[in-house]
Each structure stands twice: as structure tokens, then as C-alpha cells.
Amino acid sequence: MPTPINLYEQLANELDALIAQRVFAPGDKLPSIRHLAQQKRLSVSTVLQALRLMEDRGLIEARPQAGYYVRHRARMLAALPTEAQPLKEPAYVGINNTLMRVLKANESPQVVHLGSAWPPDELLPMRRVQKAVAAAARRDPALLSKVSCYETNEPAFTRQVVRRALDWGQIDSAEIVVTSSCTEAISLCLRAVAKPGDTIAIESATYFVLLQLIESLGMKALEIPTHPKTGASIDALELALNAGLVQACLFIPNANNPLGCIMPEENKRRVAALLAQHDVPLIEDDVYGDLCFTPERPWPIKAYDTSGHVLLCSSFSKAVTPASRVGYVAAGRWAQEVALLKMVSSGSTSQFFQAVLADFLNGSSYDIQVRKMRRVLAQRIARMSDAVCAHFPAACSVSEPQGGFVLWVQMPEQVDALALHLEAVEQGVAFVPGPLFSASGKFGNYLRLNCGNAWSDEIERAIARLGQLVHSHAGEGPRSVGRAA
Template structure:
């Protein structure tokens, strides 16, 4: 049964990729069920299951007595255009505008399409609550004091090392620093390898929180072109770093935010090699690595690092609970600097929560939870893509995320999503304008939608209202 499941998913992925890439035109007939069954050596029922999945995604339609055809609306699903980015680093100034967007999006009655947060109903909150009670009874000493020296709970570090075996090496226990979030981990890494005024290479579009960190630390952003499917351009990064004027590279290679792209292994290998050759610090946000839609977990850049230059940051906020406030960094040769920064800024991360997370990981519950959560997020992303295709202009372009739960939408050039935002909030629709993902203010006709909630009729209606605003 499991093999059949994997086979139908693989066929759906292959056909969907061909359609999204534009290699099959709208209205074009797909190969027949019997032909696909024969050529792919699959049962007819498995082929039909794959085609129905594509039908649910809005990519194909069945015509009685004729077969399956590419839907005309699938043409809207082509990837956004790659854009040229500024050749010079620029100061960052996004925080005030971003905070206003996020605050207004949290108002009662506004559909939760802005902040990239998962629905509480998808998280194992009851299991975590039980563990908190058990840990408090069995380990009362954890509440007796704190330490700015022994900050990392050995049980949690051990679980993180074990989890890395399949995708990174494994990582060494001595590399880890447990942090209060992935955000803190990224900030600590930046503090460890940069000085105010330095230039940091970032993806374009880049996750707005990374831009906020650069702004807060007085750093400049050098925007590197990023492909919606394969991620940051290694060629462009190569050119940008030849003169040695870039202090660090900050990126999300697995299920990037906002594009949902996954960098191919060969690109990761090249980036790690480039980092070693030029002594370039790489800060890798892998928070969506476990939320991939692939058959296997994508490896981080850290898996290809032989020089200790890659700092791998992550947390469990997108899959267990944002309230845990537990992240980590596998810091390579920068571990001592990062641990010092952690000591003087926030001290040890909550030891009770560290123990709770360690026991949850050790129990095997995490992997069971993640198997279901990945499929749920994938369904929600596809439902949002289909909704956007139904309600926004025909020339709209959108990403095909390979993981995570956000969707990047490129509207016609004449649409200014920043100018439109206040009207959208008044209509009960939240989103993040595209210009907040660029230090230089690009992507004004783009926006990002959160797909972390089940696609209810209320969410569908919010997208419909957004479409009406864009068309008005």
C-alpha cells in the first residue's frame, strides 16, 4: 500500500511539474490512463488516483469519453518572473511598515492570510501540555535556578544530533547552541560574524524578518536573484563575493520564505565550496526543512560544509508550537562566538521546555506528527493556489511551493499591493505586501499569503474579496 501511495504521488508530481513549467498547454490532452499505466508500470487505479490529485489541485480536468486535459486556469499558475536586483548593497528600512501590516492583520474579523503561523488545531498541544506536567514532577530541579555557563540540555542536544544523522552527517554535539527561537539563532549568528556597516547577501525576495535583523544591527543588504524553483543564484553570489566585500550570506535554502523553493543538492554543494574558498560565513535558516513536500527530506547546505563556515539555524515553531520558543544553531567554527553572544544577551533557554522537547522527540511522536502535518500543509497550499486561480486576474502568476505553507503571488504590474493593503484590511483580508520582502522596495505588485490554516469557506471568501479589490 505504501509503495502504491508513493508511486501515485510521484506520477502526480511529474505531471504537475510539466504543466506548471508550461510544457503542456491549456486545453492539451494528457496521455491516456492506459498508456500511463503501461509506460509507468502502474495499476490503472494508481494512475487514476494521481490524475484525481491533479484535478483537485486545479491543474487538469476530466472530460467524459475523452480523457484528462490541462485546465485553462493552470496557465495562471506559471512561476513568477525572475527579476534583476540592485548591484550595490542598500540600507534596510522595513520594520515600521512591517509592524503596522502585521498588527492590522491581527484585528478581529481579518482573515489570517498575513503572518506565517499554523492553525492551533494542527499542532500537538495536548501532548506537549501533558509532557510539561510530567517534566515538572520528575525534574523539579529544573526550576531551581539558571546558568549562563551550562545552557544546553544534554538530552535535547542528543536528540538534535540523532535527527541530523539522516541528512547532515551527523552534526557534532559540540556545535549546538540552544536558543529562544530561530530568530534569536539568526541574530546571534549575524552578531558573531558581522560589524555595523557590513554587507550581507540575501535572497531576493527575502524573508522580511531577516531584513529586520539586518536593519536592527546596522547592516546593508545585497539582494541576490532567486529562482522560484531552485532558489538563490549561485552564479550571482559568486560574482557578488569575488571582491571580498560580503561578510555573510543569509538564506533559506529549503522551502524558502516566501517562494517555497528548494535549492538542488548540487547548488548547495557549490555554495558550500564557495564558502570555503572565500571564507564566507553562511547563515542557513532551515526552519521549513522538515515541512517539505518531497519523498525525502532535503539536505541542508550544512551537510556539504567541510570548513565549518555554515551555521544551521532552526526551530520547532512551525510544526509543534510557536509558543515553545525553542530554536537552535549548529554553529560550526563559530560556536564559541555564538555561545558568548547568547550568554550576554539572554542567557540559557528555558530548561523545562528544553526537556519537554527532548522527551517529545525521543518518544517518536514527532515523526508520526510530521508525516500527517506535511500532507496537511501541502493540501492547504494547493487549495490556496486553486482559490487564487479562481478569483484573481487571469494574468496572475504564483509559485508552486515545494514545502512550507506560504504562497507568493505576482499580480499585474499596475497593481500596488502596499497601496491596496488598507482597503484589504477594511474588507477583512490580511496579506503581506511584496515590497516588504526587498530592502530596495521591489515587488510592489506582489504579495504573500499564509496557507497555515485549513482552507475553509471563510478563507475562500476572503480570497474572493481580495480578487474583487484587485480588479476594482
């Protein structure tokens, strides 16, 4: 004879079933304790016991002075993606051909775009930017035709860059070189600090465009093992530096793409000291620094640099407008070399759009914008995490991004992400396969998803379809699935 269950267990099971049926979806608030007690004709203490049982099961969480909320499923996963192991030897990068095929397929109008990590149009401040464009054109019409092969910087823009750096330190305007995107800034820095055949230390995994740049310049990459929460292993980096294996480093310490991790401040301080000790430059990609979900914006490694070894690269494209194509680098002791390379390779960056961005940055508009984006992007990442956990095999695990808007997913070992991508595109779903984030083809069973777009039924169906394919490739079901609508 089955053992009768208590009233609080009955209520907990009832609410569990409602969550499983998505009557209460992740992020939803449950009815208040008083309301549940009245509705179910139970005592307040019984309702509290039920809610605490559900907390123990990992289904809900209590928020101070706000009530109980349904937890996102991703928080219930047992493990994060495992830390990568370092290469024994530096390797030449060879991803360009595969990457171009993947990116071309991902741009098809017939697919749901979960690949390229562009900020969604509806989150960008287009009306405010339009006003700034009109104001700049009225104030100084000459900017519309102003071109210089020597002077690349618009003073109003560099002044705003220096002012914003005051939150974490001080940079000299003389070391700033304005570029045509953060990517160009990184490319110029690589050319300034290293030569073909040199080895660049990178995080593992890292953004595929950084690997493209290293490959195109004929350099080699040494992958530093990277933890999905704390970033690159400083011990491994120190070993590589002591052995003289690297001539430069290229890291994304704030909201690494694709992991979303933030390097702890103590680790940043240690990196800066190691670079000075070994006289090795660091190119720091900080393009996602303003879109971290921490209470305070995390400092870049540049904040701890007292020797000029850190070249800080960034832009405002992720939060304002990618179309402006304005980036910059605070190049430290390599400022003159970077400025010369900029002059001879592409001339000046649009001084008109520099003025437009300076106007946008001069005031509260930008701060309001990034606060909104942080809030919305954190919610969208949580929603995507929940959908992945609902539709992918239980053996999968996901990252817990601390910034940006991408999600890194580890699938069962037998799943080949490149083969999965070919089939997924045929079924109308695009993503970026994991091997493209490694110099040596690691992460064969990983994929990256763009979480920036507003959640919709179309995206929900796409994730469900992709989950079916992962199940199939993992040997857990048939491969006959339809196109994502």
C-alpha cells in the same frame, strides 16, 4: 452548418462544465471509467478518449492505480513569478516602520488572517505536548526553577538535535547553542560573523524578519536573484564573492519564505565550496526543512560544509509548539562567539521546555507529526492556489511551494501591493505585501498568503473579496466591494 462533435467530445464538454460549476472540485476523483461508460451508455474506449482529451486540456490528471482526478487550477498557469534582478550596490534596509504598520493591521480581530505564517492550532500536537510537560515536571521538578547564565543547553535536547542530524551528516554537540527561537539564533549569528556596515547576501525575495534583523544591526543587504523553483542564483553569488562585496550570507535554502523553493543539492554543494574558498560564513535558516513535501527531507547546506563556515539555525516551533520558544544553532567555527553573545544578551533558554521537546523528539511522535503536517499543508496550499486562480485576474501567477505553508502571488504590474493592503484590511482581509520581502522595495505587485489554516467558507469568501480588489486595482472592475465575512 456547425460541424457535429463526436461522442467523446460531448462527454468531455459535459464533464468540463461540471468542473467549472465545482460539482467536481480540484482534488476530487472522477467516477471510474466503467461507471461513466455504464451511466452514459458509452463504450469504454469512448470514455477513455474523453478523459484523455480532458487531460490534454489540463483539467484532470491520471494517478496510477487510482483513477482520474481534477487538477488544481494553479497547475494550468502559464508562468511562475519572474526571477528578480540583483542590486548593483548593497543597500541599507528600511522596512521596519512599514512592516510594523502592516503587522499591527493584520492582527485586527476584524480581519481574516491570511498574513502571519503561524502553524494552525488544530495541526499542532497539543495533547502530546501536554503529556510531555507533565512527564518532565514529574521526572525532574528542579527543571521548573533551573536557570543558568553560563550553561544554556539541556543535554537531552542537544542529544536529540545531534541524533536527527544523522539523517544527513554529523554535527558536534560542542557547536550547538540553544536559543530562544530560531530568530534569536539568526540574530546572534549575524552579530558573531559581521559588524555594522557589513554587507549580507540574501535571497530575493526573503523572509521579512531576516531583513528586520539586518536593519536593526546597521548592516547592508545585497539581494541575490532567486528562482522560484531552484532558489538563489549560485552564479550571481559567485560574482558577488569574487568582487568582495559580501561579508556573510543569510539564506533559506529549504522551503524559502516566501517562495517555497528548495535549492538543488548540487547547488548546495557548490555554495559550501564557495564559502570555504572565500572564507565567508553562511547563516542557514532551516526552520522549514522538516516541512518540505519531497519524498525525503532535503539536506541543508550544512551537510556539505567541511570547513565550519555554515551556521545552521532552526527550531521545532513550526511543527510542535511555537510557545516553547526553543531554537538552536550549530555554529561551526563561531560556536564560542555565539555562545558568549547568547550568555550576555539573554542568558539561558528554558531548560524545562528543552526537556519537554527532548521527550517529544525521543520516539516516533515527531516523525508522525511532521508526516501529517506535510500531507495536510500540501493539500491546503493546493486549495489556496486554486482559489487564487479562480478569483484573481488571469494575468496573475502563483508560486509552486515545495514546503512550508505560504503562497507567493504575482499580480499585474499596475497593482500596488501596499495600497491594496490598506484597502483589503478595511474590507476584512489581511495579507503581507511583497515589498516587505525585499531590502530595496522590490516586488511592489506581489503578496504573500498564509495557507496553513483549515479551508473554510470564510477563507473562500476572503479570497474572492481580495480577488475583486485585485481586479479593481488592475483596472478591471469597480472598487465597491463589501467586507469579507
